[in-house]
Amino acid sequence: MAVLVTGGAGYIGSHTVAALLERGEQLVVVDNLQQGHKAAMLGGVFYEGDLRDGAFLDRVFCENAIDAVIHFAANSLVGESMKDPGKYYHNNVYGTLCLLEKMNEHGVQRIVFSSTAATYGEPEEVPIKESDRTLPTNAYGETKLAMERMMNWFDVAHGMKYVSLRYFNAAGAYAGGKIGEDHNPETHLVPIVLQTALGKRPHISVFGDDYGTPDGTCIRDYIHVSDLADAHILAVDRLRKGGDSGIFNLGNGTGYSVKEVIECARRVTGRAIPMVVEARRAGDPAVLVASSERARSELGWTPSRDGLEDIIRSAWEWHLANPDGYGDK
Known part of the structure; x- marks a missing residue:
């Protein structure tokens, strides 16, 4: 069985792909290369395409025996989200809806979601806990929160288990300098x-x-990107072992x-x-x-x-x- 990594040519996605390859997982990577880089992928079966394309997703799921999804694909610039919220709702929220519907159609019932601590907005207390209020102050954080809530209802309706990982700043690069961080524009x-x-x-x-x-x-918070990759893999393991859905913060x-x-x-x-x-x-x-x-x-x-x-x-x-x-x- 294979793990599908959406947005696997992006910064955190590519580091997670590298970590999955190191432990011998079969991998399928989907990316539309809007922000990702083909050179960042160290292996796996690659499909260039968009999650909002139903026929494309059908092909990915039909051609591969996928048992879990790690979902990174999203627009993630706070400033841009405030200027063009429609772009963020269409790509992030609608794209995730398309993915969840195809997962359900093809019987894939496990998803690990790369979320953000921006779902909390202005913190009432520090350090922030999972039980704290969620009141995003930008459209990016709002779309990520909407994606989490959508996963919850797919769990209620279809038994699709999810783990959502909320964190702030990924930094660093893969040991040996094989892959690293390259955004355009760069905001980190x-x-x-x-x-x-x-x-x-x-x-x-x-x-x-x-x-x-x-x-x-x-x-x-600054967390090494490879530590974040490890957390996503541990979340896959949790779901494969029958663990329940949940939301987890990642911080130093x-x-x-x-x-x-x-x-x-x-x-x-x-x-x-x-x-x-x-x-x-x-x-x-x-x-x-x-x-x-x-x-x-x-x-x-x-x-x-x-x-x-x-x-x-x-x-x-x-x-x-x-x-x-x-x-x-």
């Missing part, structure tokens, strides 16, 4: 800092240094400030990395950190690459070897 802090170290950007912008944090800059439990990330990158790269403080961005909370106690106790997830220096060093190795990313966009 770690690759932007490293692009600055490479001279691709004149400076790194820090949006506000007057927050109520130790150094005045925002604090965020403490978080790092923007200045801490920049200083760490300076140490790792040995480069100056100019920094410019700019005005705060609207809607940026001071601290966003998720509690992962439930994932650790119920999934057995123990991140092994949770040091900031390890995360940045692995990312730097890939960026040094691939200063222009995959070069296909």
Whole structure:
């Protein structure tokens, strides 16, 4: 039996594909290559296509013996989602509906969903727990929450079991520098800092240094992308063993400030990395950190690459070897 990975040519998807291949899983990868990269896929049977194409999905399910799905395929830029929410509802929500309907038609009853801690919105407490209020502050987070709720009702109606994994910032790269992070446009802090170290950007912008944090800059969760991949695989194992549906946060439990990330990158790269403080961005909370106690106790997830220096060093190795990313966009 095979695992279907949607969005498997993307950043976290490709790292999950790599981890699944390492343990000998049969893999089917679906990606429309809107943001993904064929060069990021280290193996598996690849289908280029869109989840909203019913005939395409029928072919994927008919040609392969699939017993579980890991669902990454989605648009994920917060700013863009506020300017074009229709795009996010059509691709993320409708695309997921199409996938769930075809899974049900073809008798595939297990799905692991790559969600986001943006489903919580402004946190009432830190670290954030799964039982906390969900009140997204952007269309991206709202669509991910809608996708989770849809999975719940497919479970109620059809017995389709799901695990939803909520997390903030993936960072780092696969050991050995084979694959890494390449978005267009790039919005994530770690690759932007490293692009600055490479001279691709004149400076790194820090949006506000007057927050109520130790150094005045925002604090965020950063998790090594390979640790996230491990969590998705553990979630597949849970469902294969007959485990119930559930929602789990993934976090490092403490978080790092923007200045801490920049200083760490300076140490790792040995480069100056100019920094410019700019005005705060609207809607940026001071601290966003998720509690992962439930994932650790119920999934057995123990991140092994949770040091900031390890995360940045692995990312730097890939960026040094691939200063222009995959070069296909």
